Amino acid sequence: MDSLTHIVLGAVVAETTSAKKIGNKALIYGAIAGNLPDFDSVFTPLLSPANALFFHRGISHSFLLVFLLAPIFAFIVSRIDRDKRMEFTDWLLLIALPWLSHILVDIFNTYGTGIFEPFSNLRVSYDSMAIVDIFLLAGIIPAVVAILLFGQVKRQRRIFAWIAIGFVAVYISFSVIIKESLEYRVSRELLAEGKxxxxxxxxxxxxxxxxxxxxxxxxxxxxxxxxxxxxxxxxxxxxxxxxxxxxxxxxxxxxxxxxxxxxxxxxxxxxxxxxxxxxxxxxxxxxxxxxxxxxxxxxxxxxxxxxxxxxxxxxxxxxxxxxxxxxxxxxxxxxx
Structure with a gap:
């Protein structure tokens, strides 16, 4: 997906994990963590056109890299931001879950995501969502705004965050249903025409x-x-x-x-x-x-x-x- 989608999605995911302890700082950390995988685009200009295609959304979007680097990033952040309300596991969830949300949403784009690298070069793509989807964004951004407006009212903030996450899940599911229904209809048309x-x-x-x-x-x-x-x-x-x-x-x-x-x-x-x-x-x-x-x-x-x-x-x-x-x-x- 586009960077803005990953920013707001990472923010609402972080809201559910850590905002109860550190407030709006969780949104900032979540927005950053939600965009970590796409830092691979910094290096693609240095590669050949063919290699750049596979480097982007390759190892940077793998589950292995989350497993290896999320604890390291969590440790670094915990040393920089010494908030006593946060345990190491809190920092780990704050980094890992928005990062995972990025990878999981990207699977539904056409580009393909190397979630199993380096063990497999399979590019997983379900082709059910465009990289930029304004309807998806329109369902998340109001939740982020509402979370910011509620300030320290923790319960309402979490409710809006979960509503946004639920909307994303429903919207993606709806896109999958549309895709499957469309392919079924086209296949039936071709069969009826004898093609x-x-x-x-x-x-x-x-x-x-x-x-x-x-x-x-x-x-x-x-x-x-x-x-x-x-x-x-x-x-x-x-x-x-x-x-x-x-x-x-x-x-x-x-x-x-x-x-x-x-x-x-x-x-x-x-x-x-x-x-x-x-x-x-x-x-x-x-x-x-x-x-x-x-x-x-x-x-x-x-x-x-x-x-x-x-x-x-x-x-x-x-x-x-x-x-x-x-x-x-x-x-x-x-x-x-």
Whole structure:
């Protein structure tokens, strides 16, 4: 999720563990601890594009690192902030639980989270929530404001904190239900039409769980569309992409190319360009209204003889006023 979501979620989690003893300081510590895993982004510019993809949300988002570092950070904080009301176990919970909340929420994004590293390179992702979801934020921020307004009224503060945590759990569960229902509906439609497919990928578009991208893979390519859950039978912005995976065959032994393919989980298309090839990761959609321009991740493969250089184009967020307006229009109406 985005940093603001992790800040406010970390704060409300910390409220339930330690605010009874140290008040608003718990919110500050929780907000910081809730963002600790994303400090890996400081180092990604130093890595190759392929390695940077796996370093982010890799070991930094693993359960092992929480187990190893949370006690160390708790000890350091306890030596700096010598509040006699806090035992070491209190500091440990104050650091570990917001940190864990970050990891657990990120699992539901499409990017993938290496929760089992270094024992497994499996990237866990359920693809049911966008990285930025304003509805999720809208359910947490008022709780943080209420907690601050209540000051020293401890009981009411904890009630609002638990309401926020409960809202997050319900919202995530609701997103999972939407995803499962959408994939079931699409599979039934394909069966009724007699169309063969190998898999269905669905992912929420940015800002909410109301508009979804649907990717249906078959032997030759992908059919891509968007679905509005307020009128789920209507498909929007349909497009078709050939796989063109054969373009990468001469580069099959290139380690960086292999990493890119693994990152996309096989949902990618390849196009020729003036300098070589362009790889599009089909799992992420921006707010743009046409594909492949709407795909967030694009990798340019420049081929000069035996030299292969990979560069990652800046993520295409397409956050223009026009695109946001059309995005809202697609949610509120099926006319497009």
């Amino acid at each position: 063969e497919y190998s898999r269905i990928h669905t992912a929420a578009l940015p800002f909410s769980n109301l508009l979804w991208m649907v990717v249906v893979e078959d032997s030759a390519g992908y059919n891509v569309e968007q679905r509005n859950i307020l009128n789920i039978d209507e498909s929007l912005l349909r497009s078709r992409h050939l796989k063109n995976h054969q373009y990468l065959e001469p580069l099959k032994n290139d380690e960086e190319i292999a990493k890119l393919v693994r990152f996309t989980k096989g949902l990618y298309t390849v196009e020729k360009s003036n300098k070589g090839l362009v790889i599009y990761d089909l799992r992420y959609s921006s707010l743009a209204e046409s594909y492949p321009q709407a795909y967030v991740f694009r990798f340019e493969v420049n081929i000069d003889g035996d030299n292969v250089k990979i560069s990652r184009a800046h993520p295409q967020r397409s956050l223009s006023f026009k695109n946001i307006k059309r995005y809202v229009h697609r949610i509120l109406s099926t006319q497009d």
